[in-house]
Amino acid sequence: MRAQRSALPAFVDAHVHLDKCFTHKTLGSTSFEILQWTKPSAESSVYERAKRALAQSLAYGTLAHRAFVDVDSSIGLSALKEVLRLKRELKNVTLQVVAFPQYGFSDDKQNVELLHKAMEEGADVVGGIPWIEPTGEDSLKHIEIIFDIAERYAKDIHIVSDDTDDPLSTNLLHFLSNAKKRKFFGKVAASQCRGALDSPNQGYTQKVLSLAKQLGVTIVENAHTTLMLSGRGEANPVRRGVAPIKLFLKEGVNVAAGQDDIQDAFYPLEREAC
Secondary structure, eight states, rough: OOOOOOOOOEEEEEEOOOOTTOOOOOOOSSHHHHHHHHHHHHHHSSHHHHHHHHHHHHTTEEEEEEEEOOTTTTTBBBHHHHHHHHHHSSSSSSEEEEEEEOOOOOTTTHHHHHHHHHHHHOOSEEEOOOOGGSHHHHHHHHHHHHHHHHHHHEEEEEEEESSOTTTTTOHHHHHHHHHHHHTTTTEEEEEEEEEGGGSSOOHHHHHHHHHHHHHHEEEEEEEHHHHHHHTTTOOSOOOOOOOHHHHHHHHHEEEOOOOBBBSSOHHHOOOOOO
């Protein structure tokens, strides 16, 4: 009797930090504390660590990856160049490189210039992290800057929108509003969509769902990492800390999953989930 076999599409990892993988030392209590530890280790051996992560991922059938790589004044473009070097060597694998301004723009204006240079070096996607800025006004400026850069270089955008337990964090709505105004239909994605979405504010949620459906946005959830980090400073009941994926799916919004982190300060476990 001949064995039955099935051919399935390959997996996609829609959000992974290849420059930070395998650098775990200790786990902090908040994202802000963790950020202080990830940067120095991101400078060294990026190429070898990223290659190791991709080898593990490929073994599980993941053939497409969107890799976030830090770009800022503390490391310049060094990590980005190493991941781009790896991308050039890959055969039969899709690797999109996101130039990611992990520390934002308000405290270091040089990061804006470096994001331009990252696009000129060959980065595929403009990254953003508006929630990291110190004020709401700075977050809005952050969003405007990444759209300006994406327009100039004809690139897509992928942001970490509201990776915070703050119920007043509404960067996703501002991001989608800018995408509509600038006609970025089908060219934007957002990860870690929590903040005001992870609150009882149903009016806000409905506005986001409506815009997301119009724009053809992709919502990426990195659930295993988010569940580990969110709600650490709260008393009971502690929120789950994930985007309302079922609501996005119900509206016909494209939803994807990402690994996010591999044995680094954000997520200490080595085995990949994707």
